[in-house]
Amino acid sequence: MTLERDRYRVVIVGAGIVGLYTAYHLARAGAGPIAVVDRGFLSSGGSGRNGGGIRQQWETRSTIRLARESIAAYRRFGSEFGYNIWFRQGGYLFLAETPAELDRLRAVHDVVVAEGLPSRLLSEGEVGAHVEGIAPGAVVGGAYLGSDGTLYPFPAVWGVYEAARSLGVEVALGVEARGVSSENGRVSRLVTSDGSIATDTIVNAAGGWSADLSRRAGLDVPNVASRHEILATEPLKPFLDPMVVRRSDGLYFSQTMRGEIVGGVTVPHPPGTARGVPSSPRFLTSMARALVTLVPRLASVGVLRAWAGFYDDTPDGFPIVGEDPRLPGFVHANGFGGHGFMLAPAASRRVAQSVLGEATDLDPREFGPGRFAAGPAGRAVEGLQLG
Amino acid sequence: MASRPLRRFRFGRALRASEEGRTILEALVGERLPALVRSVRYHRPRAAFCGVGFCTGCLVRVNGRPNVRACRQAVREGDRVATENSWPSPRFDVLGALDALFPRGIDTLHGFRRPAFATRTYQRVVRRLAGYGRLPDHGAPAAGIRPPTVLRARVVIVGGGRAGAAAAARVAALGEPALLLDRGPGPGPIPGVEVLPSTTATVLSAAGPGGGDQFTLLGYSAEDAGVLVRAPAVIVATGSYDASLLFEGNDRPGVMTADLALGLARGARSLPFRRAVVVGSGPRALEVLSALGPRACAVSAPGGIPPELVRRASELGVSLFPRSMVVRARGRSRVRSVELRRRGSGPTDLVPCDAIVLAHRRLPHHPLLFQAGATMVWRPLSRGYYPALDPSGRTSVPALFAAGSVAGVAPAEAAASGVAAAEAALGRPRSGPPSTPVDPGNSGEYDGYFEELLTQPRRGKWVACACEDVLLDELEAASGRGYRGLEVVKRYTGLGTGLCQGRYCVPDALSVLSVLEHRAPPEVGYLTQRPPVVPTPLGSLARLHDEVGGEVVP
CATH class of the missing domain: 3.30.9.10 (D-Amino Acid Oxidase, subunit A, domain 2)
Incomplete structure (x- = not known):
């Protein structure tokens, strides 16, 4: 295991922009030891494969607000993280x-x-x-x-990665999340290709592989890669x-x-x-x-x-953000529909708030992991997914 | 020599003429290799380097079309040839001052962040430094992009060199339809074989839409007509090319591969240099030395120099520098001399010259094999990847074969390897002895070479990737920050993302990273070889849209 400890306060699966930003927000909040594991190398997933577009034109006001906040974050990225992302x-x-x-x-x-x-x-x-x-x-x-506008995705990943690491976050690359163990109805361990890690909070920020992980945790999710x-x-x-x-x-x-x-x-x-x-x-x-x-x-x-x-x-075009009511300690930060880079800075703040047990300003009927249980009737849809 | 008809064209404002059939580059070469373009970041002057249509040294604008390789395009009557990415000219370019102002480069990853109010100004400036040519002047009129060629064959052979031509002839002799695609003029007519010259195969997919037709091959012709071939078997005989070499000033006009020097010796009226230093000690170096004759002045090789090369050199009065490394090409707008350092921290020799011809190493031209998913193996002596093959040239992908130098077969056995692949592709018994791929590398002369190279003093830019102006310092900086592996360093620095698709920078970068990361090259990884193999015009692909169809879902 390339990680130094055997227990972490939070283990994040996915070292893409959402997972790394979440780690960064948590570390800044002093959440305790944090580990990030990723099956590939840095930026080998969607965060290194996207077109770099960042837009605020959406059908729903909640998505527009997240995007707007993210644009403000990307505008100050250079001074905050020390990397030029050439956000134009x-x-x-x-x-x-x-x-x-x-x-x-x-x-x-x-x-x-x-x-x-x-x-x-x-x-x-x-x-x-x-x-x-x-x-x-x-x-x-x-x-x-x-x-x-558009930005250059790679340096955004480097910048957040380095900032998170300098705050003490450990990142293990080439480590695949294989399963989730629970005790007394709560997350207890993440099982990986390189051993198992004790933790009571797992953040699923695995992008295209998030549904695979959720299912391995025994959770039926509607995400489709x-x-x-x-x-x-x-x-x-x-x-x-x-x-x-x-x-x-x-x-x-x-x-x-x-x-x-x-x-x-x-x-x-x-x-x-x-x-x-x-x-x-x-x-x-x-x-x-x-x-x-x-x-x-x-x-x-x-x-x-x-x-x-x-x-x-996801079926309704909204990401899934927050703790899964069926498995306490399992926090979703996925379902971004190819638009994770656009929303990452703002959405990951809410993910961190969820992990810390704080209230977020997200409507659970739009973003909550439990929303699908009630069926699609009466819920909003964000239909402006592209590509 | 019978004179061929003249073709008149414009180069900038000047009216020029050239014999029919010569390339734009050959028509422009005179006493010197002209600087035709400036590089993207530092506006360094660049001239033709590779001669085989991969690098960015001879990009010109022809009839309003940007990024045309002068070394591949024949002169046509009335052509308007213009230079790009330079003002007022590639020789005297105002932005070229950047190169001198920033002798150790500009850090675009970390610089330009303060003051924040200046961000937009920085962006406008930096954006102007990107790209080579301007948007094309006009679209393809209905007649401009011709209808696509759609073909089927029992066996399609890519590459018309010795191996490919022999394979095609054997397929035809066995009574099956063969189709041969060649990027250049091709092997000439072969009975029973349909030969498509000037046709570049750029995309090979093993997932075809129909049951029996396993492979889908996309390409384009010289006139931008799309080419689509479906075939149940493919023989890749795409040959090899001369490698680049890392040293200070390796991107200066006058540094060129043996491919270019030998091509000019054949095609141009005169060679654009008088005193060339030849780098290398193998058969390729001997070939270059013989072609250059009195225009060669020295031979430098990282290891010993074999007797036949010594003999030829002494006939020509050429100085020998065995166990030497090229550390620096001097001169700004063109090479004026070269510094050769004896291995093991020996003395440095300064050799006046106006060209450096790289003939030290041939590399397999293998992107099509990678793309199709063939298992590739690292050959430690030649420090390159070759397809894993059985004695018939069968790759790990069913019905995909490799023959000739791309398979690591020696030139003398190239034709036999093509015959064997053809027979195997048709499921016929083998008529000749099994071909024996060899590791064509010279034994150990590059052992320790890059360790030593990295300790050499650096006075100016060591360009690790010429297409994107990525410097050796940047590779070291990435490594120093803990970014490991070729895939990650590529994303961190941009190395290998330019027009040559990493053909010239990746081999030496792999060696450099191997030193920096203290692990063997195969552990440093390799770049995913993405389609297309060479830039493929959007217009030719667009015309294939209705023909391609969907994929088979496995």
């Missing part, structure tokens, strides 16, 4: 290719504006001003929020400021600080983590078709590499 607020541009889609964007826009954010509805011409080379007639309009693919092109000189997204096919793309166009599009894959994360010819051609149709000038630009990762989807 170039905006998020939702495309509408039909009047009906524009109406849906208008509904989102109204919620976003009600939260005090200056979202704008754009005409076709205004969309064109944001996306150089967009095909004429490709859109009827869009919605835009300039304070959304879905494979999503992404590609990067050759680096070009900067020409595109916003992240461009389209709900109809899940297309999203932006230009990174390094000049690459990075993005994806939804291609159906069988659920679950068993098949790993290969890239498919189907994705490459689908994404190429979507990009070239929208921005024909990209036709001669080369695809440099493609990769894939897991989303951790």
Whole structure:
């Protein structure tokens, strides 16, 4: 075992952005000895495989608030953690290719504006001003929020990792969580590929693998791991400021600080983590078709590499945050649906509050682990999951 | 020599002419190798380095299309060739001052954070330093990207060198349809074989949509037409390429691989140097020495120099530097001399030269095999990964074979390995003796080399990854902070994420990390070889969309 102790106050499964941020918040609160275990190397999961988009345009006010708080955290990241994440607020541009889609964007826009954010509805011409080379007639309009943006995910992971470690958090990499033992109805041990660790609190921040862990703890959860693919092109000189997204096919793309166009599009894959994360010819051609149709000038630009990762989807589009009522000591920090990086700084604060037994401001009918027992009737849905 | 018709093109504002069939690079080479582009972070001048279409040294804009490799693109009548990522020119570039201002590099991970109000300004500046070419001037008109080529074959062979050509001929001789794809001009016509020259295979998936057709291969032709091949068996004969070498100034114009030097000796009218130092001691170095003749001035090798090379060198009056390491190429806009340090902290020799030709090591061109999931094994002598094969060239993936130098087969046995793979792919009995992959590395001459290299004084930048301007110092800093393993250091520094996909930086970075982490290279890990093998135009992939279909769910 690469960990120094055999008992920890809290063991967090998953050294992604959510798990590490949670460890950081807990360590700052003086929660006691904290360990983080991860099956892979640092940033080998979703936190190292995402497109780096951070947006506040959501359908529900609760998600908007978490995103807004996260953006504030990423703005101060450099001074707080000592790493440049190059958080560039170039905006998020939702495309509408039909009047009906524009109406849906208008509904989102109204919620976003009600939260005090200056979202704008754009005409076709205004969309064109944001996306150089967009095909004429490709859109009827869009919605835009300039304070959304993109960041470079890796240094965010390094920064939080180093900060957590300097506060005494131990991180064991290459250690897989295999099971959860309980005593008297409460979590007692985490069983790993490298021995078992005594603890009375386990945080499940395992991203795409979180459902596997919850089930090993005997908990029936609705999370589904879905494979999503992404590609990067050759680096070009900067020409595109916003992240461009389209709900109809899940297309999203932006230009990174390094000049690459990075993005994806939804291609159906069988659920679950068993098949790993290969890239498919189907994705490459689908994404190429979507990009070239929208921005024909990209036709001669080369695809440099493609990769894939897991989303951790929930039926209602909200993450699962908080202690599981069926197993005291088992705290969920998962179900982020491919949007964990967007919400991590704010959501992980609530996870830490849950671990410490403090009240959070999250509505349990939206975020609570117990919400699924009651069925979907009457509960809110966050439908703006993309990619 | 019969003169070929001339093709006229513009280079910047100048009107140039070149013989038909020559590449843009060959047409631009004169007395010197011209700096054609500046690098991404420090705007260091760069000229052609690899000569085989992988590196970032000869990127030009052709007819409004960015990031075209001048070494791969034939000159066409009326072409407009322009330089990029430099102002006013690659030779005199204003931002090139950055290189001198920051002799030990810029820390973009930790710098630029204060004062906070300046963040947006920093971002605008740093963002301008990224990327090579500008967005293409125009999209592909309907005629610009041609309809895709969709083919089926009993066996598809990737690579038309000795092994690939022999494999294709054998498949045809056994009465089965064979298809051969070659990135270059190809082997010429082979009876019974459909040969697609100028066709690059970039994606190989072992999950096809139909039952019998196991493999899906994607690629593109010279005119950006997408290529889709389905076949139940694939023979990968993608050959090998000359490695880079880590030393100070290894990215300066004039440092080049043997691939480039030999290619120019064949294709260009004149070699763009007068005094070349050849690095290496094996058959490749001998080949280079013979091709360069009086333009070679010295041979440097990390170990001993074998008698035949000594003999050839003395015929040519070339100085020999056995047991030497290249520690520094001097000169800014081009190489003017090289410092050779005797192994074991010996004296340093300064050799005036205007080129350094790297012929010390060949590497298997194996990304397609990695991509398809073949088990790869580390060969300690050649310090590289080769496919695990049975005597017929069968990989760990059913119906996937490797032949020739990508399989570690010696040149003399390349054709035989292709024949064996063809017979095995068709399930026929083997007609010849089993091919015997060998470890082509020279025995132990790199033992301790990188340990010693890392102790050399550093006066300027040691560029570990030229595509992304990642410095050796950054690898050490990452290691010093406890980030271990090639996958993690890649993400920490950006090494290996550029246009060459890590072909030139990863081999030496693996050795460096092995030293820094005090463990053997296989324990340092390797980079996942992601599709595509080389940058593949979006337009060619887009045209394949309707043909590809979904995956089979296992």
